[in-house]
Amino acid sequence: xxxxxxxxxxxxxxxxxxxxxxxxxxxxxxxxxxxxxxxxxxxxxxxxxxxxxxxxxxxxxxxxxxxxxxxxxxxxxxxxxxxxxxxxxxxxxxxxxxxxxxxxxxxxxxxxxxxxxxxxxxxxxxxxxxxxxxxxxxxxxxxxxxxxxxxxxxxxxxxxxxxxxxxxxxxxxxxxxxxxxxxxxxxxxxxxxxxxxxxxxxxxxxxxxxxxxxxxxxxxxxxxxxxxxxxxxxxxxxxxxxxxxxxxxxxxxxxxxxxxxxxxxxxxxxxxxxxxxxxxxxxxxxxxxxxxxxxxxxxxxxxxxxxxxxxxxxxxxxxxxxxxxxxxxxxxxxxxxxxxxxxxxxxxxxxxxxxxxxxxxxxxxxxxxxxxxxxxxxxxxxxxxxxxxxxxxxxxxxxxxxxxxxxxxxxxxxxxxxxxxxxxxxxxxxxxxxxxxxxxxxxxxxxxxxxxxxxxxxxxxxxxxx
Amino acid sequence: xxxxxxxxxxxxxxxxxxxxxxxxxxxxxxxxxxxxxxxxxxxxxxxxxxxxxxxxxxxxxxxxxxxxxxxxxxxxxxxxxxxxxxxxxxxxxxxxxxxxxxxxxxxxxxxxxxxxxxxxxxxxxxxxxxxxxxxxxxxxxxxxxxxxxxxxxxxxxxxxxxxxxxxxxxxxxxxxxxxxxxxxxxxxxxxxxxxxxxxxxxxxxxxxxxxxxxxxxxxxxxxxxxxxxxxxxxxxxxxxxxxxxxxxxxxxxxxxxxxxxxxxxxxxxxxxxxxxxxxxxxxxxxxxxxxxxxxxxxxxxxxxxxxxxxxxxxxxxxxxxxxxxxxxxxxxxxxxxxxxxxxxxxxxxxxxxxxxxxxxxxxxxxxxxxxxxxxxxxxxxxxxxxxxxxxxxxxxxxxxxxxxxxxxxxxxxxxxxxxxxxxxxxxxxxxxxxxxxxxxxxxxxxxxxxxxxxxxxxxxxxxxxx
Numbered sequence: 068x069x070x071x072x073x074x075x076x077x078x079x080x081x082x083x084x085x086x087x088x089x090x091x092x093x094x095x096x097x098x099x100x101x102x103x104x105x106x107x108x109x110x111x112x113x114x115x116x117x118x119x120x121x122x123x124x125x126x127x128x129x130x131x132x133x134x135x136x137x138x139x140x141x142x143x144x145x146x147x148x149x150x151x152x153x154x155x156x157x158x159x160x161x162x163x164x165x166x167x168x169x170x171x172x173x174x175x176x177x178x179x180x181x182x183x184x185x186x187x188x189x190x191x192x193x194x195x196x197x198x199x200x201x202x203x204x205x206x207x208x209x210x211x212x213x214x215x216x217x218x219x220x221x222x223x224x225x226x227x228x229x230x231x232x233x234x235x236x237x238x239x240x241x242x243x244x245x246x247x248x249x250x251x252x253x254x255x256x257x258x259x260x261x262x263x264x265x266x267x268x269x270x271x272x273x274x275x276x277x278x279x280x281x282x283x284x285x286x287x288x289x290x291x292x293x294x295x296x297x298x299x300x301x302x303x304x305x306x307x308x309x310x311x312x313x314x315x316x317x318x319x320x321x322x323x324x325x326x327x328x329x330x331x332x333x334x335x336x337x338x339x340x341x342x343x344x345x346x347x348x349x350x351x352x353x354x355x356x357x358x359x360x361x362x363x364x365x366x367x368x369x370x371x372x373x374x375x376x377x378x379x380x381x382x383x384x385x386x387x388x389x390x391x392x393x394x395x396x397x398x399x400x401x402x403x404x405x406x407x408x409x410x411x412x413x414x415x416x417x418x419x420x421x422x423x424x425x426x427x428x429x430x431x432x433x434x435x436x437x438x439x440x441x442x443x444x445x446x447x448x449x450x451x452x453x454x455x456x457x458x459x460x461x462x463x464x465x466x467x468x469x470x471x472x473x474x475x476x477x478x479x480x481x482x483x484x485x486x487x488x489x490x491x492x493x494x495x496x497x498x499x500x501x502x503x504x505x506x507x508x509x510x511x512x513x514x515x516x517x518x519x520x521x522x523x524x525x526x527x528x529x530x531x532x533x
Numbered sequence: 534x535x536x537x538x539x540x541x542x543x544x545x546x547x548x549x550x551x552x553x554x555x556x557x558x559x560x561x562x563x564x565x566x567x568x569x570x571x572x573x574x575x576x577x578x579x580x581x582x583x584x585x586x587x588x589x590x591x592x593x594x595x596x597x598x599x600x601x602x603x604x605x606x607x608x609x610x611x612x613x614x615x616x617x618x619x620x621x622x623x624x625x626x627x628x629x630x631x632x633x634x635x636x637x638x639x640x641x642x643x644x645x646x647x648x649x650x651x652x653x654x655x656x657x658x659x660x661x662x663x664x665x666x667x668x669x670x671x672x673x674x675x676x677x678x679x680x681x682x683x684x685x686x687x688x689x690x691x692x693x694x695x696x697x698x699x700x701x702x703x704x705x706x707x708x709x710x711x712x713x714x715x716x717x718x719x720x721x722x723x724x725x726x727x728x729x730x731x732x733x734x735x736x737x738x739x740x741x742x743x744x745x746x747x748x749x750x751x752x753x754x755x756x757x758x759x760x761x762x763x764x765x766x767x768x769x770x771x772x773x774x775x776x777x778x779x780x781x782x783x784x785x786x787x788x789x790x791x792x793x794x795x796x797x798x799x800x801x802x803x804x805x806x807x808x809x810x811x812x813x814x815x816x817x818x819x820x821x822x823x824x825x826x827x828x829x830x831x832x833x834x835x836x837x838x839x840x841x842x843x844x845x846x847x848x849x850x851x852x853x854x855x856x857x858x859x860x861x862x863x864x865x866x867x868x869x870x871x872x873x874x875x876x877x878x879x880x881x882x883x884x885x886x887x888x889x890x891x892x893x894x895x896x897x898x899x900x901x902x903x904x905x906x907x908x909x910x911x912x913x914x915x916x917x918x919x920x921x922x923x924x925x926x927x928x929x930x931x932x933x934x935x936x937x938x939x940x941x942x943x944x945x946x947x948x949x950x951x952x953x954x955x956x957x958x959x960x961x962x963x964x965x966x967x968x969x970x971x972x973x974x975x976x977x978x979x980x981x982x983x984x985x986x987x988x989x990x991x992x993x994x995x996x997x998x999x
Contacts, residue, residue, distance in 0.1 A: 082556065083628060085549030086675050088653070088999035089557055124588045124608060137674070137687065142590060161671070162549060162999075165678045187554070205627070208603070209552050212631045221603065533554035533628075 071522070073193055076102060077182035078174040079532040080167055087162030092170050093532065094156040094179060095187055100143065102177045103156040106130055106170070107141050116156075121145040129160065129170055136173070137166050151187050152194035185529025189522065192514060199514025199525070200229050203468060206529050207290065214339025215289040219467055228471075229513050231464050235275055236509045242268050243502050246495045265489060273482050276475055279464070283472045284404075286465030288373055292334055292343035293454055296368040299378030304412045308378060308437040309333065309344060312446065337451050345371050374406045374453050376446070381411035381421065381434065390427035397430065406453035408433065410446065415439050470525070474508045481505035537988070539659055542568060543648035544640040545998040546633055553628030558636050559998065560622040560645060561653055566609065568643045569622040572596055572636070573607050582622075587611040595626065595636055602639070603632050617653050618660035651995025655988065658980060664695050665980025665991070669934060672995050673756065680805025681755040685933055694937075695979050697930050701741055702975045708734050709968050712961050731955060739948050742941055745930070749938045750870075752931030754839055758800055758809030759920055762834040765844030770878045774844055774903040775799065775810060781909045803917050811837050840872045840919050842912070847877035847887065847900065856893035863896065872919035874899065876912065881905050936991070940974045947971035 076096030082089065094102060104116035109127040119125055121143055129136040137160045144155040160166050175181060183189075185206070192202045204223035211217040222228070245265055288294070297305050312335055333344040346368050369375060377396065379389050397407060408431050414420055415436040425432045433449060435442040466472050481504035488498045510516040542562030548555070560568060570582035575593040585591055587609055595602040603626045610621040626632050641647060649655075651672070658668045666689060673686035688694070711731055754760070763771050778801055799810040811834050835841060843862065845855050863873060874897050880886055881902040891898045899915060901908040932938050947970035954964045976982040 079554075081554040081628075082548040083551030083553035085551065086996060087549035088545075088547040088559075088675070088996065090548065091555055091557075093554075120589070122590045123586075124590070135687065135691075136683075138690070161674045162547075162996075163675045163677050163683070165680075165683055166674070169683075208627045208632070209554070209629045211629050214631075217602075217629070217631055217635075221601065224604070225601075530553060530628075 071189065071193065071519070073190055076179045077186055077190075078102075078171055078179040079182040079187070080171065081157070081532040082162070084164055085162070086164065089159050090162040090164075090167045092158045092160070092167060092174070093187070094158075094174060095149070095151045095153045095182075095190060096179075097154060098178055099154040099156045102174055102179050103141060103143070103158070105177045106173045107139070107158070108135075109141075116141070116143065119143045121148060124159070129158070129173065131169070131173055136169055137161055139170075147194070147196075150196070151190040152196045153190060182531065183526070184531050185526030185533055188529060188533055189526045192522075197224075198226075198229050199517060200232070200468075200471065200512055201226060202514070203470075203525055204228075205533065207467065209530065209533065213289075213292070213336045213341040215341070216291075218339075218461060219286060219290055219465055222462060222464070223467070227462070228464050228466075231275075231279070232509055232512050235272060236506060236513075236515075238268065238272050238275075239502065239506050239509065242272070243499070243506070246498055246502065266486070269482060269486055269489070273479065273486075276479050276482065279466050280472060280475045280479065282464065283466040283469075283475075286467035287469070287472075288454075289340060289465065290467040292341035293374060293450075294345050294372045295342050295374045295376060295450065296345050296372035297376045297378060298365055298368060299410075300380075303378045303380045304437045305378055308376070308410065308412065308435070311437045311440045311443045312344075314440070335447070337447050340451065340454060342374070342450055369400060369405075372405060374408065374450060375400070376408050376410050378410045378412055380413050381424070382413040382416035386421060386424055387427065390424065393428050393430070397428075407431075408446070408449050408453065410435055412437050414441065470521075471512050474512045477508040478505050481508060537655065537659065537985070538646075539656060542645045543652055543656075544568075544637055544645040545648040545653070546637065547623070547998040548628070550630055551628070552630065555625050556628040556630075556633045558624045558626070558633060558640070559653070560624075560640060561615070561617045561619045561648075561656060562645075563620060564644055565620040565622045568640055568645050569607060569609070569624070571643045572639045573605070573624070574601075575607075582607070582609065585609045587614060590625070595624070595639065597635070597639055602635055603627055605636075613660070613662075616662070617656040618662045619656060648997065649992070650997050651992030651999055654995060654999055655992045658988075663690075664692075665983060666695050666698070666934075666937065666978055667692060668980070669936075669991055670694075671999065673933065675996065675999065679755075679758070679802045679807040682757075682807070684805075684927060685752060685756055685931055688928060688930070689933070693928070694930050694932075697741075697745070698975055698978050701738060702972060702979075702981075704734065704738050704741075705968065705972050705975065708738070709965070709972070712964055712968065732952070735948060735952055735955070739945065739952075742945050742948065745932050746938060746941045746945065748930065749932040749935075749941075752933035753935070753938075754920075755806060755931065756933040758807035759840060759916075760811050760838050761808050761840045761842060761916065762811050762838035763842045763844060764831055764834060765876075766846075769844045769846045770903045771844055774842070774876065774878065774901070777903045777906050777909045778810075778912065780906070781913060801913070803913050806917065806920060808840070808916055835866060835871075838871060840874065840916060841866070842874050842876050844876045844878055846879050847890070848879040848882035852887060852890055853893065856890065859894050859896070863894075873897075874912070874915050874919065876901055878903050880907065936987075937978050940978045943974040944971050947974060 074097065076094060076098040078092060078094045081091040081093045100117050106129055107116055107127050108130050109116075109119075109125050111125075114125070119141070124140040124142050126138070126140055129139050140159040142157045142159075144150070144157070146152060146154045149155040158170060160170060171181070188197075188202050188205050191197055192199060197205075201224050204220045207220035208217065208224055211220050242265060245268070297309060299305050313333065335342050346364065377393065379393070383389070393409065400407065409428065411421075411424065411432055411434045413436060414434045415438060420434045422434075431449065433442060433445045435446065437443070466475065481501050484501040485498055485505065488501060507516055511521065540563065542560060542564040544558060544560045547557040547559045566583050572595055573582055573593050574596050575582075575585075575591050577591075580591070585607070590606040590608050592604070592606055595605050606625040608623045608625075610616070610623070612618060612620045615621040624636060626636060637647070654663075654668050654671050657663055658665060663671075670686045670689035674683065674690055677683040677686050708731060711734070763775060765771050779799065781801070801808050801810075812830065843859065845859075849855070859875065866873065875894065877887075877890060877898055877900045879902060880900045881904060886900045888900075897915065899908060899911045901912065903909070932941065947967050950967040951964055951971065954967060973982055977987065
């Protein structure tokens with residue numbers, strides 16, 4: 068951890084780049100107040116920066132020597148009551164990127180260093196303001212673009228996930244103390260009873276780790292959006308359907324001007340859950356073109372998808388043949404984890420809807436006209452139903468980070484090794500090695516044990532200024 | 534003015550859209566505190582929003598009913614000590630556009646109205662916190678992207694320009710009172726002496742208005758960048774020169790990561806002054822293509838430019854002929870306001886630089902190799918010298934707004950009418966009409982007289998949230 072310099076003063080813009088009413092630049096570290104004192108002239112004469120009340124905004128000017136640069140509001144945060152738990156200063160200026168750059172330049176000239184991505188949060192972590200999984204939640208919260216991803220990140224930030232991990236670690240420590248007890252009394256032959264007890268405790272821990280590991284599929288999908296593939300033969304109306312689905316949502320979501328939604332192309336959000344359409348670039352090309360792209364691309368899409376919308380032209384002749392193809396497809400996909408929804412398109416060309424088709428395939432089939440936008444809402448409802456993966460309890464603890472998932476898997480492996488050790492009646496001091504491994508992996512999630520490499524990876528993904 | 538609703542509570546994001554450490558949403562108006570009270574739960578229990586100290590940041594959570602949305606810092610500004618002079622609230626949340634939109638939605642649900650562009654500043658103006666030209670300076674300051682444009686806007690914000698206008702208006706009022714005096718004493722035949730005095734005072738006012746009007750060319754150029762045209766025959770290296778100039782600057786400017794400079798294409802900033810290259814889209818096309826675009830586009834470029842970089846291939850034969858063409862060109866342009874700088878390109882193809890060329894044309898000639906980037910800095914120095922238009926005193930008052938220029942021109946016309954009236958010995962009460970016109974036009978600059986239409990035009994150009 069010591070590889071990170073934490074005894075200097077860092078600065079960075081804290082708001083998004085661009086012209087706006089307000090832009091904020093922040094300073095953190097021991098020299099924050101003295102640097103701010105050199106470039107800030109309070110409106111109220113004879114007021115020193117070091118005399119300002121913590122957490123209070125003061126009007127004044129940023130000075131470049133004798134030249135006033137901008138009128139700003141400055142707030143001082145006295146350690147440890149700040150985001151980083153260090154002395155901090157926030158300067159709120161007019162939202163001109165030029166002015167913001169000028170203020171930062173003045174901070175650099177007066178001894179500050181430009182912060183690395185995530186360095187403010189890194190300091191908050193190193194100073195014990197939050198654990199590592201909470202720090203990761205800060206980045207997730209900023210990146211959140213749906214109700215589900217916000218909620219997961221926010222709960223993680225509030226320590227729900229860390230609490231569970233710490234609880235597990237506590238149980239493992241209990242287990243370790245039982246092992247030690249056994250070591251102490253090993254000559255008195257109390258071993259057998261203890262090993263039963265050990266096994267039971269281990270099962271409880273292992274089950275809990277397993278529940279967390281299994282939540283990753285849902286957690287990851289909710290965080291990044293549920294991957295949906297639209298597949299079907301050429302000219303069945305795939306791109307028309309995609310547009311109809313996207314328009315459906317746009318009609319629901321009333322945009323507040325000035326707030327830019329994340330414009331992840333081809334994602335719709337239903338009841339706070341994002342559905343991400345895979346490889347829509349292909350769909351946006353002319354449909355004729357698609358056949359030439361070949362079957363491989365389709366296979367790749369199916370592999371990635373959690374939900375497959377299988378589209379066919381219900382107005383074409385030979386529905387029995389189509390049903391046969393679909394049944395073969397279902398056989399091939401064969402993966403219970405994937406939801407297959409049949410979309411019978413082009414009902415506008417029919418006089419009567421062939422409801423009997425459902426009997427041919429025994430699969431959910433939605434009859435629509437993508438062209439006339441008929442029954443599109445039935446698809447969105449169906450998408451939502453398909454995510455029964457979404458937990459009943461919206462505050463359920465879900466693993467959303469592959470780093471955490473990795474660590475939990477390694478914990479499981481170490482626990483399995485302990486279990487084998489118990490079965491093989493190996494000595495307690497050897498069990499202790501695997502036990503320490505399990506404790507290490509759990510501890511790496513919350514940062515009780517960590518390395519520069521892990522920290523570099525985590526905080527390198529943050530935005531500047533956080 | 535009453536057309537603007539000012540008795541309700543408005544809200545908007547105040548920071549630029551995008552993912553960032555911090556995003557700010559602001560509320561202004563009578564219900565600011567009660568709306569904030571409904572959606573903010575302070576960390577410290579039993580603390581009411583209305584009990585929070587003004588200008589102090591409080592930690593807490595934004596609540597959507599029972600559901601916590603985000604951890605935020607809330608600041609209350611008690612009227613009249615706020616930007617708008619109304620009760621205001623600023624909420625600093627995690628910089629997720631989704632969260633920001635959610636907070637705004639909660640404000641709207643609780644009775645706020647989404648603000649129009651510039652509406653916070655409009656309220657500041659209507660509440661007497663700043664005059665109209667200062668309000669306009671706020672938008673200019675946010676848009677500023679060079680030292681010169683920042684300085685002009687900042688001085689205008691600080692009231693330097695308004696002060697001058699108010700001073701002029703005061704003198705006109707003095708003049709008006711002299712006219713009234715004359716009316717009072719008209720039967721006593723004191724007229725002649727007074728009219729001399731009136732004429733003198735009018736000259737002083739007229740001269741000052743003229744100085745301001747004449748500053749518009751410089752002010753406008755400094756604000757928007759000095760327009761520069763690069764012209765020359767095909768294949769003399771125009772696009773290579775443009776790239777060399779742009780690279781020259783990029784080598785000088787050390788970008789601070791995370792702060793986005795305005796990426797106005799093809800603008801270079803030298804000593805804080807922006808030079809804007811006109812119609813560079815043409816230059817970026819293949820040079821062969823250019824000839825077909827025709828002579829008209831070149832004429833248009835020359836018309837717009839303040840500085841013309843005339844490029845020719847000094848390695849080609851027939852320098853006398855080139856000199857002849859240049860002299861004819863100079864004759865045709867014939868405008869003393871335009872700076873013509875000759876760039877003799879491709880010196881890399883010559884063994885010796887033909888300095889005698891300067892004698893042929895009697896014009897500033899810079900010998901360069903755009904390809905090898907030789908002597909490019911001589912061009913940037915020359916550009917800077919050409920702007921001797923830039924005032925000695927960098928705090929000189931410059932007119933930068935065409936609205937102000939218009940108003941000053943109309944003031945001049947009204948003054949001329951008054952002058953003619955005096956010369957024609959028309960009665961004082963008729964003079965008073967033109968005099969009122971002059972007062973009206975001056976007053977429109979600072980907003981002492983204004984209309985919904987003018988306000989709509991001015992504030993409609995602001996960004997949301999300011």
